[in-house]
Amino acid sequence: MTASSTTPYIVSTNRNTSDRLHIGGQPAGGGTNPFATPAGCCKDCMSRDYCVGSQLSALSDSQPLPLLRHNHTLGYREHLFREGDAPEAIYVLKSGAVKLYLMSEDGGEQVVSFYMPGEVLGLDALGTDAHRSSAMVLERACFCVIPLASLDRVPGCHQVLYKLLSMELVRDHHTIELITKKDAEAKMANFLVDLSQRFRTRGYSGSRFNLSMKRTEIGSYLGLAVETVSRILTRFQDEGLLQVQRRQICIVNFARLEKLAGYGALHWQAQNTAKTGSVSLF
Amino acid sequence: MTASSTTPYIVSTNRNTSDRLHIGGQPAGGGTNPFATPAGCCKDCMSRDYCVGSQLSALSDSQPLPLLRHNHTLGYREHLFREGDAPEAIYVLKSGAVKLYLMSEDGGEQVVSFYMPGEVLGLDALGTDAHRSSAMVLERACFCVIPLASLDRVPGCHQVLYKLLSMELVRDHHTIELITKKDAEAKMANFLVDLSQRFRTRGYSGSRFNLSMKRTEIGSYLGLAVETVSRILTRFQDEGLLQVQRRQICIVNFARLEKLAGYGALHWQAQNTAKTGSVSLF
DNA sequence: CGATAGGTTGACCGACATCAACCGACGTGG
């Protein structure tokens, strides 16, 4: 290991060390904790431009969002909430990475989605009495916590929450489509393209990043066996699409990956591979 | 075919005839259109007890829900809304059946979910500027239409809407689990058990009903080929689990079907088949 | 009556799960 021994593309990055508060790319700020929210208000927050949560407090720009507990941090494998917990707040992920998953009675877990900085967790319990899924930290994470009780006091918050909720629904629908209609290769390509784009949006490199989840979790999310995930990753590498070393990914040929993501599916989807335009299901 | 020729269990039912406003089971009322909402108010609506939409106007029980256009009806294959349409309202399905689906650029369609009377459509576009999915009528349907503009005037509606939205989210998560972790048999069993329970909730028979969707649509929803759906259905019949004739289903051994639905998955889920208690993922 | 759409059935085979062995990284304790 120790990076860059075999592949010059990949720069060694410190993963899972305690001081690492960001995911992927370079830390965008130099300070101690660049992701600390200034005053319980998004106005001066550096994540503001891509943070979907910031739309909430954008409403109350004049005065800071009340009752916003900020800079709540959790370490690897800690839970933000678990199935059955009573909903108390919604959480804006500021840094790190989180997975949302279901637990079947037999112990098997089903990863439902991965969350990146700027995304909002806990919405799926909004009107209910209990969380129906668990959220576990994959990479030391820092949150803005907005207690449900305080939401009422944010005028106009509903529009924003509705939007976030429906965005999540739409995302899930795409996930369903991805899982049912595409073959393993397309699933992986899609997954990587999606990650890449989300990293880029956040100001990180879209071509060099590291995965915050293990193969098992990718497999669970995409409905593939670990071995398949591994194999496809190395196949992609052999074909010159990307470089991979454990969790570190370096996308070499994004266009081709994108093409694989869009078509290359279960045969009846194929046909017009001619189309070259950007596909981008997401 | 012509019903009951081979299987004594199944009673011939008139499908898709113009006067048939309900799905499955027997019509619960004798009149002309038993599903006509009385006065734009849920108070006297016969679907009230199971209608999740009724929670909305329950809030404003004293005076009827304002601006509620009711008894909007659509025929087979008509669209309630399409991908790209600007959201105008939310729709409570009063009778009939609807499918929600996505269209991939290559023309393939992905069924995302099926809706039954009492369920609410259009929530996934609430905070947004366009529908991201299409809703097509599978069986002549009748809706209560609640224009988005009028929602504000219903005090306390947000709690209800949040709840509906998160319920939908949770449902989708279960769908994802179903699709990724279970084998074809378990998927079908799950699908049927789910349908059965929803019918029962609505006062119809949970053991004898007919499907409002064709095999293709079931296949798309579950991520299976049509042929597989067909084969598994006949296998279930051969094993004495149910009787099937085209769209008509009569569940004979519900317990065993339920067991298949819960476990019987991809091997690593098996193990403790000993447990006999009710499984009910849904 | 023929045309068409939905559904069933059989034969075949390929993608992917499964099983098993192995490897490197990492943490712990002697």
Next chain:
DNA sequence: CCACGTCGGTTGATGTCGGTCAACCTATCG
């Protein structure tokens, strides 16, 4: 510091579930 166990990841061999192709059946409708 090394031995060792554990965990995550890779790779190969093998089996099989379910997708694909093709033919056929049945109901429905003009």
